[in-house]
Amino acid sequence: MAVVEMMGMSLIGPRQEIEALAAELLTLGNFEPVPLEFALERRPASLSSGGARISTFQKNPYDDLLDKLVYVWNEAGAEFPAERACSRGTPSLSWEECSRQVLDVAKKIDLWKKRAEVLEEEREKLMAAGAFLDALASADRDVEETLKTRYLSITFGRLSAENYKKLEEMAAVTPLLVYPVVAEKGYVLAIVFCSRDYQEEAEKIFRTVYLKEYALGDLFEGAGTNLRERLRERQLDSERAIRALRDAPRNYLGRRRKELERLYCAVHSLQRVYALCQKRGEMSGIFVLSGVIPAPTLGEVAEKVEQLGPNTLLLSEKGAELEKRGRQLPTLLRNNFLVRTFQEIVALYSLPSYGETDPSPLVALSFCLFFGFMFGDVGHGFLLAAGAWWLARKGILKKAFASVIRIAGVSAMVFGFLYGSVFGSEEILPSLWTSPMHGISDLIQTSLFVGVAFLSMGIIINILALKREGRTGKMLFDGEGVAGLLFYWTAAVTAAMAFTSGGGAPKPLLAVLGLLFLVILFSSVLERLLFGPQEKDEGGVVHTFTVFHDLLSFLSNTASFVRLAAFALNHAGLSAAVFMLSDMVHSLPGGALFRAAVLLLGNIVIVGLEGLIVFIQTLRLEYYEFFSKFYHGGGRPFAPVTWNAKRQD
Numbered sequence: 001m002a003v004v005e006m007m008g009m010s011l012i013g014p015r016q017e018i019e020a021l022a023a024e025l026l027t028l029g030n031f032e033p034v035p036l037e038f039a040l041e042r043r044p045a046s047l048s049s050g051g052a053r054i055s056t057f058q059k060n061p062y063d064d065l066l067d068k069l070v071y072v073w074n075e076a077g078a079e080f081p082a083e084r085a086c087s088r089g090t091p092s093l094s095w096e097e098c099s100r101q102v103l104d105v106a107k108k109i110d111l112w113k114k115r116a117e118v119l120e121e122e123r124e125k126l127m128a129a130g131a132f133l134d135a136l137a138s139a140d141r142d143v144e145e146t147l148k149t150r151y152l153s154i155t156f157g158r159l160s161a162e163n164y165k166k167l168e169e170m171a172a173v174t175p176l177l178v179y180p181v182v183a184e185k186g187y188v189l190a191i192v193f194c195s196r197d198y199q200e201e202a203e204k205i206f207r208t209v210y211l212k213e214y215a216l217g218d219l220f221e222g223a224g225t226n227l228r229e230r231l232r233e234r235q236l237d238s239e240r241a242i243r244a245l246r247d248a249p250r251n252y253l254g255r256r257r258k259e260l261e262r263l264y265c266a267v268h269s270l271q272r273v274y275a276l277c278q279k280r281g282e283m284s285g286i287f288v289l290s291g292v293i294p295a296p297t298l299g300e301v302a303e304k305v306e307q308l309g310p311n312t313l314l315l316s317e318k319g320a321e322l323e324k325r326g327r328q329l330p331t332l333l334r335n336n337f338l339v340r341t342f343q344e345i346v347a348l349y350s351l352p353s354y355g356e357t358d359p360s361p362l363v364a365l366s367f368c369l370f371f372g373f374m375f376g377d378v379g380h381g382f383l384l385a386a387g388a389w390w391l392a393r394k395g396i397l398k399k400a401f402a403s404v405i406r407i408a409g410v411s412a413m414v415f416g417f418l419y420g421s422v423f424g425s426e427e428i429l430p431s432l433w434t435s436p437m438h439g440i441s442d443l444i445q446t447s448l449f450v451g452v453a454f455l456s457m458g459i460i461i462n463i464l465a466l467k468r469e470g471r472t473g474k475m476l477f478d479g480e481g482v483a484g485l486l487f488y489w490t491a492a493v494t495a496a497m498a499f500t501s502g503g504g505a506p507k508p509l510l511a512v513l514g515l516l517f518l519v520i521l522f523s524s525v526l527e528r529l530l531f532g533p534q535e536k537d538e539g540g541v542v543h544t545f546t547v548f549h550d551l552l553s554f555l556s557n558t559a560s561f562v563r564l565a566a567f568a569l570n571h572a573g574l575s576a577a578v579f580m581l582s583d584m585v586h587s588l589p590g591g592a593l594f595r596a597a598v599l600l601l602g603n604i605v606i607v608g609l610e611g612l613i614v615f616i617q618t619l620r621l622e623y624y625e626f627f628s629k630f631y632h633g634g635g636r637p638f639a640p641v642t643w644n645a646k647r648q649d
Contacts (some may be wrong), residue, residue, distance in 0.1 A: 002358045005295040006319040010288065010580060011305065013312025018287045020308045022276045023269070028301065029642045031508070032330060033276060033291040041605050061538035062271035062279055065098060068106040076249040077108050081261045081268075093266045099261050102613040103217030109249050116245040123238040126231055128158065128214045131189050133228060153199045155192040155206065156181075156214050163209040164188040170205055183526075269643070276641045292557045294332055295319070315335075319354065329354035331635035339364045341403040350633025354470075357461050359631055364542075366454055367404070368411040370618045373409075373447070375611060376415030377434070379423035383607045385409025407613070419568075422576020423603055436565075436572040443564050443565035451561025451625070452492050455554070458629030459485045463629065479520045479550030480629060487516040488554045521547050557625045562620075567614055574610060577604030 011021060025031040070383065073080055143490070159167065161183065171178045177193040194202045206213065253260060281288040283521045295302060297552075298316060301359070305314045319329050331351045333343050335358070344362040375381065392402030416422065420431030434442045434625050459480055466475035475481045494509040524543055578599065585594040 002334070002356060003352055003356065003635075004334050004638075006292050006322075006324050006329045006332065006354065007295045007298055008290070008292040008317035008319070008327075009293050009298070009301065010315040010317075011309070011312050012286065012288050013309050015285050015287050017280060017312050018277055018280065019273055019310040021305060021312060022273045022289075024304045025301075026276060026641055026643050028297070028304070029640050030293050030297045030301070031276075031291050032293070032638060032640050047194070058273045059269060061095060062267055065102045065267045066271045067110050068102050069267055072105055072109050072249065072253070073264070075113065076253040076363065078250065078253055081264050093263075096272075098263070098267050098270065102267060105260065105263075108252065112245045112248045117243070118244050118570055121243045123235060123242065124158075125214050126238065127236040128156065128189055129229070129231055130235075131289055133231070151195050152170075153196045153202070155202070155211070156189070156192075157192070157206070157211040158187055158189050158214070159209055159211045160184050161188055163211075164190060167192075167205070167209045167211070169536055170209075170216050174201075174205065176202060176205070182623060192237035204367045216467065216592055218574075243275065249432070254517065272641070272643050282311055286341070292322075293328060294638075304457075307510075316581075321385070330638035332638035333358055333360060335360050338407075341407065344400040345404060345606075345619070345622065348619075349627060349631075351635035351637060352631070352633060353370070353635040356632060356635070357465060357630070359627065361463075363452075363455065366622060366626060368407060369450065369620055370413035370564060370621050371408040372411030373450075373564045374617065375379060375412040375614045376419045377421045377424065377571065378413050378416035378429065379610060380571075380603065380607050381412030381414075381416055382410060383409075383603070384611055386417075387607070405615075418614060421572065421575070423599075424572070424578060424606070426572075435570045440565065440569055445563060447564035448558065450564065451558045454489075454561075454626055455557055455629060456485065456488065458626050463632035473523070473531045475525050477519055479523075479547055481523075483516055483519045483523065484554075484648060485591065487513065487520065487551065491554065491559065492558070517551070520551070523547075553628070557628070560625050563617055567617060571610060571614075574606055575602075578606070 011018075013021075046151075070080075073074050078117075084491070134535050164178075164180070164183075165175075168177065169177055171192075174195055175198050179191045179193070180188050181191060182189040190211075192202070237344045266533045277287075295318075296310055302314055305312055322329060331354055333340075333345065333352075339361050343360050345363050345367060346352070346358075372381075375384075386409075387407035388397060388402045389407060391397040392399055397405070417429065418431065418433040419435055420426050420429045422428045426437070433439075436443060462480050463475055463482060463485065466472075466478070466481060479487075490509055490512050494513065497509070498505040521544065581602065582598040585591060585598055586595055
């Protein structure tokens with residue numbers, strides 16, 4: 001249960017073997033490629049020299065094809081083929097064949113779409129002509145006479161309601177007559193009259209207000225008395241043709257679904273293969289592909305390379321060597337299913353850097369302990385767990401986050417049995433330990449003990465990390481090293497003895513505290529005397545302030561754990577307040593109903609609002625008190641290439 005060891009891996013071999021190897025790496029899903037410059041580090045001079053003429057490949061030839069197929073599926077309104085069905089290895093189709101088939105399908109979809117757009121324009125024009133006829137009919141005007149006036153220019157068009165207001169304002173100061181015909185959905189169909197001498201200026205005005213003009217003369221010419229019927233028939237024909245064209249992609253996909261799914265999977269697979277191959281370098285038919293893999297998978301990868309690339313050389317390098325060269329390795333966490341849930345809590349703060357201790361197991365333990373301690377109640381814990389399960393089932397909560405809340409709810413139920421609390425009542429179950437309302441002293445003492453234990457654990461983890469890094473002086477004498485831990489324990493014992501005895505602190509312990517303080521204060525001097533200069537000195541003043549900060553943080557961090565007892569008492573008090581309020585309304589008319597409503601709403605508020613507050617307080621204890629002693633974070637997640645590709649849905 002820790003950060004998985006990583007290794008550098010490079011493949012060098014003939015170009016004809018790269019596609020099969022890339023497909024297998026995608027299937028394994030444990031390879032993260034790195035840029036070419038990293039592949040050339042510490043490689044033979046024939047590869048790394050500038051005169052080797054190693055070329056890189058930035059353009060994936062299958063990106064455009066995949067985008068076109070995504071466009072086809074979107075136009076058809078169909079679901080994409082399953083990713084699993086598209087990860088069967090490298091397909092046999094060539095680039096030329098894939099390109100020909102994809103372009104053929106996309107061209108059909110484009111033609112149908114463009115034809116539908118033309119018909120939409122025609123349909124819109126026919127509707128506008130109908131509105132124009134209605135306007136003339138209401139004014140008892142003849143169509144041909146109106147359109148063939150010698151001195152009057154008539155413009156009929158469509159514009160937005162906002163621009164129509166601007167056109168009216170312009171008409172008030174120009175020789176234009178504007179008449180609205182139809183106004184709907186933010187648009188206006190309007191007729192504009194002006195003299196033919198002013199037509200050129202009018203056209204400029206029309207352009208400023210984005211008037212879409214309809215030339216209707218060709219529709220009305222020679223129509224005779226059945227003009228309205230002819231327009232209606234043409235409009236119906238256009239609508240039928242538009243529907244057919246809109247349905248054409250879906251019908252086409254339905255008829256040739258298996259063939260098109262095979263084509264989609266072929267392009268998708270090759271796109272993913274070449275997405276991986278883009279990171280390669282190539283020289284005279286020899287490719288170089290470098291990346292990072294988890295160390296436990298090296299044997300499996302080597303076996304696949306031997307099978308699929310008999311002429312390909314696999315070079316591996318330990319992660320420690322890569323770190324020495326300044327490479328930041330990605331972080332991969334591997335924990336059991338219980339601890340894995342709490343990796344999300346750690347990730348909210350920051351992933352551990354490569355080689356750093358994974359705090360997830362301790363977070364799993366401490367989170368349950370802290371939350372249950374503050375929110376201990378059998379009924380409320382059950383509602384919290386059940387609510388998280390229901391919200392996850394409905395897709396409202398992420399699965400991992402819901403799992404954390406469910407476990408927190410179970411922890412609250414366990415502490416509820418310890419407190420003897422069920423929906424705030426302490427009369428249903430006997431307490432197995434103590435009651436928050438009657439045993440506050442026990443809760444405070446326990447919370448302080450928990451604080452000392454977890455802070456000590458954090459310091460011990462930091463000591464082990466310093467030892468692993470070879471920083472012996474800092475490990476022994478630093479305020480968050482061995483000296484700091486001894487100081488903390490001595491201070492805790494001194495405070496406990498002084499509190500329980502009622503007298504002053506024992507003088508021997510005070511003397512030990514003074515000695516440890518001097519060791520920490522002069523830690524840099526001791527480090528140089530015993531081990532020599534190991535790292536850059538931060539300066540006397542800065543060091544002194546750092547020492548006082550570290551030692552005072554022991555006090556503040558420990559005192560912060562008193563919130564465990566405080567929120568446990570707060571939970572019990574809030575539950576008691578709900579019961580008191582329900583008793584007060586019970587005497588009112590319809591009191592039984594009011595009492596039930598108060599109890600229901602009160603418990604909902606406790607579970608929802610206080611549950612959220614306790615959750616935040618738990619995170620605070622984790623991040624600010626516990627993590628501050630040992631955790632740095634700053635890691636980046638391991639991002640292996642897989643068959644899954646982002647779609648432009």
